[in-house]
Amino acid sequence: MSWFATLSRLAALTAVLAISSTAMALEPTDKQRQAAEESADSLRYGHYADVTFDAAWSRDAFDRYLDILDGQRAYLLQRDIEPFESLRTELDRVLNRGELDEVFALHQRAGEKRKARLEWLLDELDQGLDFTFDGSQRLVVDREDAPFATRESELDTLWQKRLTNDALSLALTGQKREEVEDTLRQRYEGQLKRLEQTEPEDVFGLFMAAVTGSIEPHTAYLSPRQGESFDIQMSLSLEGIGALLQTDGEYVKVASLVPGGPAERAGVLKPADRIIAVGQEGEDDMTSVIGMRLDNVVDLIRGPKGSDVRLEVIPAQAVDTTRSHVVTITRDTVDLEDQAASSEVIELERNGDTHSLGVITVPTFYVDFDAWQAGEDDYRSTTRDVAKEVEKLKQQGVEGIVLDLRNNGGGALQEANSLIGLFIDRGPTVQVRDAQSRIQLYGDSEAGTLYDGPLGVLVNRLSASASEIFAGAIQDYGRGLVLGSGTFGKGTVQTLDELSHGELKLTRAKFYRISGKSTQNRGVTPDITFPSLIDPERIGESSLDNALKWDSVRDVQYRRYGQPEQYLPELKERHEARAADNPNFRYLERQSTLARKLREQHTSVSLNREQRKREMEAQEAEQLSLENQRRRALGMDELDEWIDAREDAIASSGNDENGASGEDDNENMPAERAQVIEAAEILLDYADLNATTRLVQG
Structure with a gap:
């Protein structure tokens, strides 16, 4: 070990010992040291990715730890970090040997700086705030890319702006001066109280979040307390x-x-x-x-x-x-009944004729594991419930079925496989590759098809994991059309490793479609894309740091059931013509564009009351204008203020007290409902084109 590294470590530890006498230094426990070593082994030998703990990894993990401690560069100065710079290239040693003292010391330094700043804010409140809000300053909203300040006066200036912004934000909601000061005092005192309650487990958890997050976003350390919560969540x-x-x-x-x-x-x-x-x-x-x-x-x-x-x-x-x-x-619990598949029939008018299309909503891929393992014959599952809905729709004479997988975050892999089996006659469904590049093929082994008619799958950015496996297989088989917006891109498999203290959630494998394409990162691209208000830069696998990349493996042999791609040009032309005349689709497209523009513009906020109000009113006027254009086209009452739009959307969502949809008037349905109707329209077009082709060929 170099003399410089030794001096740096001594300086870091000495700095922590120099904290105020009222604060107690947090120290790692022997259990946490052991858990760090065990985690290193699990990550190195059990993770899907090729994990190497070296100087390059240390730099990434150290920067991530700093981001966790002070992501907005609002507390620490550059000189606060310098005594700990040796960690930048030696976090691998810290993890492998469980030598956590310096990691805790850096957290202690950040905690002291945060405590001092909260006390500074409370002192500013005691001196009274300037409520004129008539200056010309602006506050940068996101400082994650800013460098650490070199002087305390720089942070004083930043926090003076932050305090002004906090006060202005509350004042603009109608709070009086005394109310604003009381609210801010309660907020800062609450943060200070929580800071003083920090325990060693909190420090270790943050460090492990930096360790696991520098590898892959779905890998995580769970403390004993977090592991208990995770188990509760998994049991629903x-x-x-x-x-x-x-x-x-x-x-x-x-x-x-x-x-x-x-x-x-x-x-x-x-x-x-x-x-x-x-x-x-x-x-x-x-x-x-x-x-x-x-x-x-x-x-x-x-x-x-x-x-x-x-x-x-x-x-x-x-x-x-x-x-x-x-x-x-x-508050309530969630059981299988709440997540059960349900169906409806949508009637469409074409040239004076009425056509019926079925829609089956699949909220999640579930199975009653307890009943299944107990050998009960009537256990509940996604496949069984969807099969019942399919039979019901067939009896009602529908001309096609849309499976609505929007917002379906996945669930039981076995259910994705068996659900695909309702619409194909045997065959592979998904490939799973482990860290040793061994590929296991899953599929449907039961002969026969429950439904072989026109099929559509409706997805969005929140359709993930098992939903993507299902949609990808339907697309690869040519069994139907995938409609909506690009999916989440969650194409990995996690398992839990027990540690002597806590648990480690590890990514062990990766999903691949039967065509060889991964669902990871890119998700499933629909055949026909609908506009979406969900920003892919904020939600989805590609928005997560260190997400595993997209790649591919060899495809497997499978039978194609159709060639939907040959109809796509005509289907898209008909869809675009309808969308151009559909106020809800026009709204979705324009609102998506506007939201993206406003986010790009909203990099700072004015600390001048009148200027802030003008900027807010201008932005909301654009949003209100779009909403009222939609409403005028639908013959609905216009809104006076944009703030009313969200409440009105909730009120008009068509949900009764049990959450069931009771809306029958297509023209007055919200924009999300319009996607269901349009999916049915596209599927009817597809059925028509398919039938015409068969007639010509016959």
Whole structure:
């Protein structure tokens, strides 16, 4: 070890010992040291990727650890980091030997800086805030690419702007001066209290998040407490709101909604919405969760079945954090009945004739494992429930069936395989390759086809994993059309490795379609694409750091059932003609373009009240104009303000108190419903073209 490295480490540890006498230094436990060593072995020998712990990996992991500790470059100075620079090339040693002292020391330094800054903010509040908001300053919204400051005065300037922005954001919601100061004081005091409650397990968890995140996004260390929560979630007995949450800087973001869960049924949360406060039933005050650890936010949201939880939410489409609103969700459990497949018949008019098309909604790929393992004959599963719906639709004489897999995040692989078997007569369904490049082929071995008529599969960005396997197989077999927007791109398999302390979720294998293409990263590209309001740069595998790349393997032998691609030019032409006359499709296309433009423009916010209001009003005026264009075309009442649009969308979603759709008037359905109708229209076109071709050939 070099004398310079030795001095650097001594300086780092000495700096931590120089903390205030009221704070206690956090130290790693022997169990955590052992878990670090075990994790290194599991990652090196068990992960799908070729994991090498070397200087290059150390640099990536060190930068990721700094991002976790201070992603917005708002607390640490460059000189705070310099004593720990030796870690930049030696984190592999730290992990392999469980030598966690310096990692904890860096966290301690970041914690002290965060504590000092919160105390500075509270002192500023005690001195009183300037509520004129008449300056010309602007605050940069995202500083993740900014360098670390070299002087404390730079951070003082940044935090003065942040404090002004926090106060202005609250003032613009109608709060008076005293209310704003009280709200901010409660927020900062809450953050300070949570900071002082930091435990060694928290520090170790953050370090392990840097370790696993530098390898692949679905690999993660689970502490004993997190492992228990994971088990509860997998058993679907969690009493909460049914939403998967993830951190997004200082915010908590909705990653996805559990199909059939309370949040989805209520229709008040959407992916990429940010939760900024949580309130409990019977309490007036709400707890700010800005800057709160994710597991603590989950604990606040979780609660007894039947109780209400209030969430203050910044909608994903909001262009300013002041546009938050409070929603109420009744906590509940999620069972198989909530996630069961369901069907409906859509009637379309063509040249004076009425045509019936079936739509089967498949929220997830589920199976009642307990009943199945117990040998019960009538256990519930996706395939069994869809088969019943198919038989029902066949009896009703439908001319085609659309399987709606939008928002279906996957589930049991065996169900994806068996579901494909309802629409083909035996054959391979998916290839799975492990870390040793061994490929295992899965498929449908049962003879016969339940339904051989025109078939469509409707997907979106939230269709993932098993949904992508199903859609990809239908596309490869030429068995039907895939419609909608590009899927998530989750093409990997994870398992849990038990450690002496906690667990390690490891990516062990990768999915490949029977054509040899991976579903990883790129997902499944629809034959005909619909516009989407889900931003692929914020949601999806390609948006995740260090996601495994797309690649391919050799294809396998399989029988093609049709050649849908020969009809695509005509199908697209007919679709585009309808979409041009469909107000909902025009709205989706224009709103998607506008949302992308506003996000690109929204890199900073004005700290001048009048200028901020003008910018907000201009942005919302564009959004309101698009919404009202759609409404005028549909003969609906126009809205006076853009803020009313979300509430109106929830109210007009057609969901009754049980979450079932009760809307029958196609012209007044929201934009997402228009995709179902258009999918049926395209499938009817396909059936018509297919029948015409057979007639000519016959």
